[in-house]
Amino acid sequence: MSGRVVSVTLDGLTGRAIEVEADIVGGLPRTVIVGLPDVTVNEARDRCKSAVVNSGAPWPDQRITINLAPSTLPKSGSHYDLAIAMAVIAAQKAVPAEALAGTAFVGELALDGRLRAVPGVLPATLAAAEAGCTHVVVPEVNVPEAELVDGIAVTGVRSLRHLVALMTGEEVPDDPPVPPIEPPAAAPWGSADRLSGLDLADVAGHEDVRLAVLVAAVGGHHLSMVGPPGVGKTMLAQRLPGLLPDLGRQDAIEVSAVHSVAGLLAPDVPLLTRPPFLDPHHTASAAAIVGGGSRQVRPGAMSLAHRGVLFLDEAPEFTVNVLEALRQPLESGRIVVARSARTVVYPARFQLVIAANPCPCGQAATLDSACRCTPAMRRRYGERISGPIRDRIDIRRTLTAPSRPELAATVAAGRRTVELAQRVLEARDRQGSRLAGTPWRTNADVPGTELRKAWPLAEEARVLLDRQLHADKLNPRSADRVLRLAWSVADLHGHDLPGGADVRTALSLRSDLPLDAAMRSLVAA
């Protein structure tokens, strides 16, 4: 006797449909799971047995072999419970075989047969639909995220009894609803909602940094801010997400899938439509920031910030491991988390914002400062962010304290986030039309060679860049970065091509020089 149902394995965010086969043969009563299960999967045996029995179905007193095929894919997690239990029930012909066809099962069982919410239902459902399933059964509380996937019917169930009753047409039992996943006790970051309503106009002074934030939003450029404590670096960083446009449908699904795997998706609003903002504290564990975990591999802040913003406040205070781990996602947009024999790949294409004090005591940048840090200490502090990472940061600003804080507020009122977000949207539209048909979306994504080949510069701008190159003021790689920035500045101004002024502004943004009047008028009200 054998029964066969479909479930899904997840490798990072990539799901694959698998077959769960239960074969009941004579022999000593014993259940074995084969097909590369890890510890978490092996625990399913005992849970499933209790759940099936407590649901009023029989668990054969024979040898049961559960095969998870293909056997080459490693399997991890507790979400195979439902499929395993259904395969055993199907092997005993307790449910009609046609009711199982084309249906994928995902969910963890409690010993009494109730279902538990599981992480990763969204990517699992995506994989099931991809594999041709027409129907997916998930814990009731996970239904909203599963329903984000087009072309597949979703059934939410509360318990194994509930599911069997649905399939056999019996009266559905009145089981209590499935509680949502407990969010991880102390996530080293807060929810993105806390940023709503933050206005760039609330930042007094720092006109050039507000502009830098605006250009960063336009082209997706990485940004670094250095300045003494309390001048508004954190404030500025928190106001970047508000300038970014809503995520497109595809990105929203991708981002929601990462959060689903991390168990962080809110059941009521499963689709994340705003770019995420992650600001892990420097004391958070490397696993929490980079990804990993001892029992279950989970995406870290770097992946949760996918298509959004990763903000490292007081960046030099992070451990070297974490800082060095930035290189890979900055280069490839993905992060590979290795755990024992397995590696898991998560997407991690984030916009990096770092804030730092100028030296360990933080006072170096102020006039009449009492800073006692030696030049060597300051240099070492700055160099904790290694060269290859610093090099990828297109926009750099040094913040100085205004001569008095209340002054900056009254001297010039800034434009509000709503107004600026509209400009960013327009500039993104320009990029969107230019980059249509390419794999890139924002200026920061486009490789330098492609950028130079496909979109030649206006003469004046080209000459200016060449002169910088010849004078050895730029190396070719930095020149590409300036070029990308110049496009963002041009997009912001609505220029068809970057002109000389746009290139000069780009150079200033990269070299921490003052920004010109045409730029000022963008943020000054």
Place this chain on the structure above:
Amino acid sequence: MNRGESERDRLVLSIATEPLDALARDLVSSHGIAAVAGACRGESGSPHVPEAWVERVALAPVDQVLDAGAAARARWITPAHPAWPAALGDLAGVDDHGAAPWGVWVRGEGPLEVDRAVSVVGARSCTTYGAEVAGDLGADLADRGWTVVSGAAFGIDACAHRGALAVAGRTVAVLACGVDVPYPQAHATLLDRIAHEGWIIAEHPPGSVPHRHRFLTRNRLIAALGAGTVVVEAAPRSGSLNTLRWADRLGRSSMAVPGSVLSQQSGGAHRAVREGEAVLVTSADDVAQELDGLGWSDLGATETLTDDSRRLHATLPREGGVTVGELVVLLDASLRQVRAGLALLERRGHARRADGGWIALGPLPG
């Protein structure tokens, strides 16, 4: 004052002629204000004045202009008026025929307070850095009790005014149009604030529109009102360098704030420093030190000739003019000392500009 000239006569001249009109000044020096004003009103007798002057006064008769001024809550003041800023009188000695305005319109509450004033000017298209520096400077100077004078233009000017307003300090906007004309339009609110909390002044009748030429002549009033002029950002051909030059001609202290050597917008300011036309300042402290060093904080009729100024006077030629730079070398003195000395001698009529430099006039009193 003399020959029955009145505030109204001066008003007539301000309606009929543009500032610094050479012919007007010639006529006034030979016939007197009252006679020239009479001619502008179309009264018979000498002197003969251009038809256009008469037409202008006919189109805007004095009473009508005074009414317009009253409607704009502005008052017309001339040297005879107790509130006349004596600093403007210094302009009289600058050119052969003098460059002082006939009078000025003042909009704002209470008497104009410009005894301790600093002018802060600079590029309209300033950078983020310039804006920040100008705002800080305006605030810090106002905080020290200085009145911040500027031109209400875009960029540096506006930042300097706003800085002063931010600390509830005193500020004066000198316009190249009527005191009631919101120019630039985008600064209408700022100008209203200045009128409420400080003063707006202009030498043109209410309702006048700004012309290119009027910006240049307006600059001399800005330079004259300040004990010194600070340029925050100026590209090599910026109009604010013109203000700096007026300050220099007036013997006022001229100062410039440094910027990035890579920034276009600081090129003019850097050149001014390099060529000895301006002293480098980086903060309100520097500015205050520069000005107090000149003795401006307690400058009055009592100022006496020091030994240094006597030595300076003895060094000056009677003709052929020597430059400030040459004097620095000849006297082995600092730029500031030379300027201060020249300013003192000039105010007392013992030296003046000639042939691109300075010459001595008359013997010094014992």
